[in-house]
Amino acid sequence: MSTWEQEIRERLAGLKLDPAREAEIVEEVAQHLENRFQELAESGAPEPEARRLALEELSEGGLLERGLRQVEERAPRDPVVIGGGGRGNFLPGIGQDLRFGLRQLRRNPSFAAVAILSLALGIGANALVFSVVNATVLRPLPIDHPEQVVFLETKNAGPSQSFPNYQDLRDRNRTFAGLVGYRISPMELESGTGTNRIWGYLATGNYFDVLGVKPAVGRFFHQDDDLHPGASPYAVLSYGAWQSRFGGDPAIAGKTIRINRLPFTVLGVARADFHGTELFYWPDVWVPMMMEPQIEVGNPWLDNRSTWNTWVIGRLKPGVLPAQAVADLNTVGAELAHEHPAENEGLEFLLAKPGLIGSMIGGPAKAFTLGVLGLAGLVLLTACANLASLLAARAADRQREMAIRVSVGADRGRVIRQVLTEALMLSVAGGAIGYGLALVLSHLLSRWRAPLDFPVQVNVDPDWRVLCFAWGASILAGILFAAVPAWRASNTDPNAAMKGAVPAWGRKRAAFRDLLVAVQVAICFVLLSSCLLSLRGLQQALRMHLGFEPRNVTVAGFDLGLAGYSEAQGRAFQHRALRDVQQLPGVQSAAYSNSMPLSIDQSSTTVFPAGQANLQPSDRIGVTYYEVSPGFFSTLGTTLLAGRDFAWTDDEKSPLVAVVNRAFARRVMHTENPVGGRYREGLTNSRLVEVVGLVEDGKYRSLTESQEPVVFWPMSQRYESNTVLEVKSNLPSAEMAVEMRRSVAALDPELPLFGVGSLNQMLGFAFFPTHAAAVALSAFGGLAIMLAGTGLYGLVTHAVTRRVREIGIRMALGAQPVEVLHLVLGKTLVLLAIGSAVGLALALLAGQVLASIVYEASPRDPLALGGVVVLMFSLGILSSWLPARRALKIEPKTALRYE
């Protein structure tokens, strides 16, 4: 064969063709000559004669050279000639590389498509996750000089301050240009769309001024608008509420709206990009803090130092360092502890980035999003490993081209640059598509509102940071997957390659490809196991005992305080509503409470053991409390372990009673049987409460909590205007919900209901993080399967193609199909096993991290890990099937002719 090529090359030498083009022509024409030679030989011509005839046809009056000279325009020579640096021609060289690369990719559209697609998926996943990280962790609030603004939290009490403490901090500190207080609050708003419960902010008068934000319409309120309780009936609307509830009325400023059935004057509208000072919470309205008694009817706390429910952020004075501010705050804190020891003992401050309720959500959110970003990175790495092996396989096919390039004087840098250019063209194309995907998905995610009675939303629309990230990831990916093949290609030994010998590095390259496949399998294993572990965790979590039975329970909430009911009116209403609902057909039992376990609305208080003398503030124990009506436990299916349920006779005139859970009995009362015992409320003016019942432990604030102490009080002894009706019935929840709405509307047609639906729907909030993790991980698992599948397929296909001749010889010598399969699949199985073993070890490590995010995910779940092993091997068999079948169909005769 090589003599034909030699002959052709001699004839083309004068044309100075592009080396790659020349190689192609030589290959094609040589094949023709070989066929012609065979034909002549078969027709009886002696070999030398056949060869002479074929060569004569090649020479035919110099037609080939002349024809080609006309057709093939003279290729610009590689700027690098032997010994020449060629640096001066860098830019034109790049253009040439790009053109050449484009031609190469167009010749190999399936390679280009697979490469671009897997990069698009990998980079798209990363860009999407990064835009979430960007939105939650990196992007500052849309306020003036956000870097000066910090969130105040305390070491002991967490993210909230008492309002009197806030006032003292505001007035006594020396390091803040301003401190603002705010609180998330439900309100009842009347608008064109009817009466609705909405969510807003109570905010101190200086809120907008300290943040330095500008209104879209009208004005904001100022400190002067917020001086005396109940004297500032003003409202600022969010842009969204202005649009959706008031039709974007341009003359809204100055108009009166009704909140909690009281008139409020609209001062202005916030800009569309300003959603307050918490990233996940998009309020409809801001109301001055001094209106707290009107907004949180029946629960005034502006003067109460023991109610800690104001969030505080501050703007540091220019030049003040956070550490100085903390020292300053702690000085004030020490004064407050001295002045009000019962409430403020041990008051110490910390600063956090604003936007995620300090470190309460900030910590876990950061850990979670960065964890997911890590997984997305693994997906991209799998895609890169995939491409590296594809590229390495292609580089092997292009040995000869590289050899020619090197032999005509291209230096090593030039060859590396050519391979890198092609890789970067692929990765930038993939990155662009991936970024487009991320753009669409993040746009959907930004518009998506969690199905909760709470405005949880976050804007994850990509900005310049995400664009930079996607670019960076694309370029890094390109360099990553092309680096080794490029370096290998540049080490081509022209002599050996032209002779068709497999050079030493060709074998090394095979080893490199094997390594990549093993790495890919390992990463895929980790991703898949993370995915399966979290799905199993979710399954477990859904079956876990919650301390109540959500099946067949329908709930509906309303707030009588917001609707202007006095306590006496409210009590009467609650009674009548319960009685009416109990009469409904199909109702087994019904009750009401101030809130439900595992909803977002949880209240806590502090209690003391009863028997202990000399109580200190540090002896207090934080517990969660619920105010419930009789029948609450049976309606919710909570087991009463000892004692009794509440009765309607437990009223204001009878001694205070409580039902507690086991954790409360153990922690507060140090007994397993607390019935008949007492605990103490309050340090000064304290009162004793008798425990009349003991119930099982459950989940109250989150699925991941360990057993928390909880106390239940009879609503008839402690009134609460916020009411959740619970009904247990065999009727479908949707039907029951309609009946409950009808009953309540019969009593007050204006009263807005919220959170109406099955208890299981409501629990969506508690299950949300687990669901989110499971969805994200499943998506990554799916991607990993696809990428690993193509990787293995590529490996086996290549193994078959490379060994066609060997397989043919073996089959000619009588090898059985099993032996052929062993030849082709043996290495794949070994690589699969090695990759899986490494993956298993990594998965066990990753499982530890996962267990902290996804509740009930056990890092050593044998079913999940076993499932992954089975899945990986099925994947290996599936992706090897086609090429292996091809190997079995090889005909020895054809194979032997194959070079």
Added chain:
Amino acid sequence: MEEKVPEVDWKKVSAELLILSLVEARPRHGYEISKLIEQRSGGTVRFYVASLYPLLYRLEKRGWLQGRWVEKAGQRRRRYYRLTPAGRSVLGSQRRGWHTFVEAVNRITEAEPA
């Protein structure tokens, strides 16, 4: 109405026409094309390697043909040429032109009735 015969180099066109016609039904490689020309013309017309490939490359350059390396099981990769949409319309018009030309020549060269 009589169709006007464009002034063309019929020797060159006929070579192009042969190749375009042969790849009309399915893609073929160079050797196959040369064999078919030889077989179907009963050995009258022959394209040797030296003239065939420059012509194929020219047709490819004009965008009438598209060459692709195809690897088939157990064989070396070969370059197959297929007709592009542009090539197809050129083939159509060349065919029509050729028929007109041949008819014209026939009318001239046929023996006049005595």
